[in-house]
Amino acid sequence: MRENIYLSLALVMAPLSLAAIGGAPSIFAPMQHETVDIYHWLTAREFVEIFAVAKFAPGPGAMVSTLIGYKVAGWLGALVSTLALFLPSSLLCLAVTQAWNRHRGKLWHKAVEDGLGPIAAGLMFAGVLAIFRLAEAGPLSWLVAIVVGVILSLRSKVHPFALLALGAAVFAGVWLSGFQATGF
Amino acid sequence: MMKQPGSEVRLDQIYWVFCSIGAASFGGGITGWIHREIVHKRAWLSDDDMLSGIALSQIVPGANVTNTCVYVGNRLRGLPGAVAALVGLMTVPFWATIVVYSLWDQISSVPLLQAVVDGVAASAVGLNLRLAYVGARRSARRLTSFAIMLATFTAIGLLHWPILPVLFVLAPLSIALAWPRGGVDA
Numbered sequence: 001m002r003e004n005i006y007l008s009l010a011l012v013m014a015p016l017s018l019a020a021i022g023g024a025p026s027i028f029a030p031m032q033h034e035t036v037d038i039y040h041w042l043t044a045r046e047f048v049e050i051f052a053v054a055k056f057a058p059g060p061g062a063m064v065s066t067l068i069g070y071k072v073a074g075w076l077g078a079l080v081s082t083l084a085l086f087l088p089s090s091l092l093c094l095a096v097t098q099a100w101n102r103h104r105g106k107l108w109h110k111a112v113e114d115g116l117g118p119i120a121a122g123l124m125f126a127g128v129l130a131i132f133r134l135a136e137a138g139p140l141s142w143l144v145a146i147v148v149g150v151i152l153s154l155r156s157k158v159h160p161f162a163l164l165a166l167g168a169a170v171f172a173g174v175w176l177s178g179f180q181a182t183g184f
Numbered sequence: 185m186m187k188q189p190g191s192e193v194r195l196d197q198i199y200w201v202f203c204s205i206g207a208a209s210f211g212g213g214i215t216g217w218i219h220r221e222i223v224h225k226r227a228w229l230s231d232d233d234m235l236s237g238i239a240l241s242q243i244v245p246g247a248n249v250t251n252t253c254v255y256v257g258n259r260l261r262g263l264p265g266a267v268a269a270l271v272g273l274m275t276v277p278f279w280a281t282i283v284v285y286s287l288w289d290q291i292s293s294v295p296l297l298q299a300v301v302d303g304v305a306a307s308a309v310g311l312n313l314r315l316a317y318v319g320a321r322r323s324a325r326r327l328t329s330f331a332i333m334l335a336t337f338t339a340i341g342l343l344h345w346p347i348l349p350v351l352f353v354l355a356p357l358s359i360a361l362a363w364p365r366g367g368v369d370a
Contacts, residue, residue, distance in 0.1 A: 023248045049288065056291070056301050057284040058209045059277020062247045066278060067285050078282060082274070089246020093254045094266055096244050097237075101259065107364060113232055115359030116239035118329040119351065121319025122336025123242050124215070128312050129341045141306040148310025149317060156224060160217055164208060164307045171303025175296060 005073045006080045008039065013065050013084035020089060024062040031064065041072045062086070144170055193228055193260045195268045201226070202253060202272030209277065210304045214249045216311030219318070222256055229259060235319055243351055249273070332358040 012034045020027045028051070035041045042050070050067045057063065062085055069081025103109045132141060144167045151158060205217050215238060223234045237259065241251035250270060257269030284291060291297055323329040332354060339350045 018245045020245050020247060023242065050285070052292075053285045053288055054281055055305075056298070057277065057281040058207055059274070059281055060209070060214070060247045060249045062250075063277055063281045066281055070282050070285065075282075078278070082278060086247065086250055086270070086274070089244065090250055090254050090266075090270060093241065093244045093246055093251040094258055094263070096240060097255050097258045097266075098262075100240060111363045112359050113236040114329075114362035115332075115355065116236040117232060117319060118323040118333035119336050119355055119358055120235045120239035120242070121316055121323050122333040123239065123340065123347075124312055124316035124319055125333075125337045126341030127215075127248075128309055128316060131309055131312075137306070141302070141309070144303065144306040145310040145313055148307045149313035152220075152311065152314040153317065160220060160311060161208065163310065164210070164304045167303035167305075167307030167310070168300040169303070171299045171306070172296060175299035 006077065009069050009072060009077055009081045010084040012039065013069075013081050014088050016065075017085050017088040018092065020062070024060060024064075027062075028064070031068075035068055041068065046071070140171065140174060193265075195261060195264055198257055198260060198265055198268040199272040202257075202269045203275050206273040207276040207280075208308075209249070209273075210301060210308050214308070215252055216313070216315040217308070218249075218252055218256065219315045220311060229256065231318060231322060233259070235322070239355075242347070243355070326362075328361040329358070332361070 012031075016027045016031055016034075019030065032044070032047050036044050036047050050064055050071070053067060054061055054063045063082075065085035066078050066082045070078035073080070100109075128145070131137075132145075148163045148167065151163065201221050205214060205221060208217065219234055219238075222228050223231055229237075234256075237255035238248075238252055241248050241255055244251055250273065253269040253273045254266045257266035259265070261268070320330075320333060323333040336350070336354055339345045339354070340347055
């Protein structure tokens with residue numbers, strides 16, 4: 001069962017891809033169980049560290065799979081693991097999207113679109129809350145997020161990179177002045 | 185002002201937009217950025233189109249952001265568009281996470297760097313807040329839509345009920361409420 005490490009990686013990640021209902025956070029627990037407890041590819045501590053790395057680097061949280069693949073089997077492992085985690089769900093999403101688009105213009109399509117709008121908005125608010133709660137965000141994070149949101153609403157031409165830099169500068173400034181208020 | 189989807193958008197344009205989104209995607213604020221780049225700045229899709237895509241992306245299993253990419257790419261240029269968007273989104277993060285991992289011992293010993301990344305992540309969440317606000321304003325056009333939005337937020341954000349059962353109840357209800365009055369489906 002473990003002769004081919006690439007196959008094992010794919011067999012662990014691919015089912016998780018389709019199990020990630022409501023987004024990647026829902027599969028971190030089973031992913032840890034598979035890779036730490038069952039396959040012993042890494043220790044629990046290494047898993048937590050990889051989680052922190054994925055949070056620090058750009059990209060979806062599910063990039064955890066890339067790092068597990070990299071740790072277990074180098075660059076090729078990283079590639080196999082990434083594809084195995086992202087391809088199945090993407091193909092399913094593609095099929096759903098194409099079916100959805102085929103019916104564009106029909107009356108019920110408009111109703112479904114109008115009906116899903118408020119759901120998406122509610123999910124976005126819930127998502128903001130979830131991100132901050134997961135990260136144990138402090139008041140400074142909330143403040144920066146709200147200020148950025150307001151700036152964007154008032155001056156829509158601002159380049160997002162400028163806003164990201166603003167957040168970085170505020171946090172760095174607060175940290176340098178010695179406050180422990182960050183804790184995103 | 186809305187372009188006909190797919191008429192002018194080139195694959196390399198899709199790739200590069202998502203490449204920049206991927207490079208800047210710290211801390212989970214990516215959906216707001218996609219909305220900004222695709223709807224607001226380039227007018228490749230409408231608000232309603234994008235919001236329904238976001239909702240679909242959350243219902244279908246998988247990372248929400250990659251699903252949103254697939255939706256947008258496919259909407260603009262079909263399968264090649266979806267591939268361009270997905271590959272674009274993953275290009276920088278794939279290399280960046282591995283580089284960060286290799287340098288992690290050095291990085292984690294510099295708390296200032298951590299503060300900088302936390303600040304970037306907080307700003308990124310601000311992009312999401314802005315998108316949520318856009319959605320909320322559109323929902324506020326109708327009392328029932330607004331109620332559905334609040335119910336979704338309360339059930340998932342505050343009560344932490346599992347997303348699928350909640351959506352299985354609220355989505356059909358919301359669609360029924362949005363059904364055009366007296367309209368007969370074609």
